[in-house]
Amino acid sequence: MARVVLVTGVSGYLGAEVAGALRHAPGIERLIEVTGPDLASDAARGPRAQEGPAVGWPLEGPGQPDEVLVRLDVRTSQLGDLIKATGADTVVHLGLATTPASAGGRASMKETNVIGTMQLLSACQRSATVRKLVVRSSTAVYGTSPRDPAVFTEDMEPRASHGYARDVLDVEGYVRGLVRRRPDMTVSVLRFVNFLGPRVDSPLTQYFTMQAAPTVLGFDARIQFVDISDGVEVIRRMVVEDHPGTFNVTGRGAMFISQCLRRGGRAAVPMPAKLFATVADLGRGAFPDVTRDQRDLLKYGRVVDGAKLEGELNWTPRRTTEEAFDAFAADAGLGPSPAVVVAGRFLAVLLEAVSPAGGAAT
Amino acid sequence: MTDRSVTDRSVADGALPDGGAADGGGPGRGVLGAAGAGAAERIASLLTFLRRRLNGEYEIDEFGFDPDLNETVLMPLVRWLYQHWFEVRTRDMGNVPACGGALVVCNHSGTLPVDAMMLQVSLLDEHPAHRHLRLLGADLVYSMPVLSHLARKTGHALASPADAERLLRLGELVGVCPEGYKGLGKPFSQRYNLQRFGRGGFAASAIGAGVPIIPCAIVGAEEIFPMLGNARPIARLLGLPYFPITPLFPWFGPIGAIPLPSRWLIGFGEPVPTDGYEAGAADDPAIVFELTDQVREIIQQLLRQLLAERGNAFG
Secondary structure, eight states, rough: OOOOEEEEEEHHHHHHHHHHHHTTTTTEEEEEEEOOOOOHHHHHHOTHHSSSBBSSSSOSSOOOOOOEEEEOOTTTTTHHHHHHTTOEEEEEOOOOOHHHHHTSSSHHHHIIIIIHHHHHHHHHHOOSSSSSEEEEEEEGGGGGOOSOOOBBOOOSOOOOHHHHHHHHHHHHHHHHHHHHHHHTEEEEEEEEEEEEEEEEEOHHHHHHHEEEEEEEEOOOOOOOOEEEEHHHHHHHHHHHSSSOOEEOOOSBBEEEEHHHHHHHHOOEEEHHHHHHHHHHHHOBBBOOOOOHHHHHHHHHHBBOHHHHHHHHOOOSSOOOHHHHHHHHHHHHTOOOHHHHHHHHHHHHHHHHHTTTTOOOOO | HHHHHHHHHHHHHHHHHTTTTTTSSHEEEEEEEETTTTHHHHOOOOOHHHHHHTTTOBBOOOOOOOHIIIIIIIIHHHHIIIIIISOOOEOOOGSEEEEEEEEEEEEEEEESSHHHHHHHHHHHHHHHHHHOOOEOOOHHHHHSSTTHHHHHHTTTTEESHHHHHHHHTTTTEEOTTTTTHHTTTTTTTTTTHHHHHHHHHHHHHHHHTTOOOOEEEESSSTTTTTOEEHHHHHHHTTTOOOOOEEEEEEETTTGGGGGOOOOEEEEEOOOBBOTTTTTTTOHHHHHHHHHHHHHHHHHHHHHHHHHHHHHTOOO
């Protein structure tokens, strides 16, 4: 039923891959890819930004290409004009700024996320053609604190209060408003855990590739990942099938931060919580660009239940949390640091020594 | 994959109370005490454990339960206290079902939650089905350094309806101490007097999940750190629920943190069924309070019986 699909945020790693997947999806006649006007920042990102036929206004009339890339400022009403001009029936909103640096500062990030989404939603509400909306959200909406339940399900009340998590919570609030005003529309909200994949460049992937990663002394957080290909598949299914509702999207299982660092052979540098926060705040360049909610995630962690989505789609993510991390570690070329190699050899030698019969334990 | 079989074996070793692995308590002691092939095997299994940890090759569940670490390091430490320091004995373990969800409700005392750890060892080692007890702890636990992740790795969760329901639905054996800090930090003069059982959240969770409640009484924990006073200003300063003054703490520093070797008894009462209620009973305060009081009364009686049986705390 999706014929004309509009995707926002195609300069990001998720948007680029989703556009790639929808390009060849049967039944989709036209793909409108929307990205921000900031050329400098997305030139360094996904390869899609340069590839698309850069078509300017207007988009009406015959003989239009079936795939167009449009640059516009999402915080303006231009998006409404674009939807009207193209007659889009499905809108996939992936254009959220996840880090302050990618949006040119926290204030600008908030504006892109909240004002940009409000513009998009009001355009959808007024549109006569849009039948379906798929929104990227994040499990960050649940917040992260020592008072959290061990596993979040979709029916639990989100408690985010800072940074990206707060933006996403606001975005979800506005989406609920749209659902009330346009009950005829199919609206899917996807709460993703952290993405991992070959092209994913996020504060977390940067964190796990640091030679020595600061950790919070005395804390070890549980964390989950979803492989980007599974995330893309979920969005594709939401576009070509109808699955209204809010869903957690995660690879099965969970890992501890310490476990991730060891799998990647990284050294952990434990430091008191206050020092950790200072390092995270001041260490721009030396520390990934994280907001306070992500800092808290590295301290308290968060695990969500992905069963609702698996049941709805009758599908299981291709990769578990562990498999997604192992694939990421292999792609990123993470290997044990010299100290780990030495320790591993030492253990191997000791093992040889104690099991002369040929190593029953190995 | 060879590592996996080693994991399984070490798990099995740890779970047997009188197997070779458990005889010496901690791994170090087992190594020194045994001789010959047994010792070599112990060292080899310890080394493969260290290698698994070094490379992160172990698995946790969604609650953070880490069976590998638990069986190899954490439980042996606690097990030593259980077997050699407190010499814990159990009564009527058969009242705990061998499979499926059930809620063990016990009294709480002793300044530090040593009683909960001993209960965990008793069910793992002495129950025929070697059941892992998943305890529900206060949120303070999860905001404290070290304790927060150790609680996760030993399989425990937050005392919240969501966590209780989820664990019970998964068929886990869940443990809860409804007295909370009121029981843990009560003065020595009030020993073995049950405090208020919170708001009865445990009863609501059990009714909601339709699982039996297993009343449990623990005798012995009251005497390990006899709390004579509570330094409230210091507790407020440190953000703790109480700051204990015992005969040895804080006067003798770390020595005061050594628990007194009291004699312990852990007894289990007959299961209280909760599947006979109508739908919505879990939200009915009258039913919840009635069940709460019933369970509390059973535990108080069980406590009196076990106290009489034990006699002198240090005899």
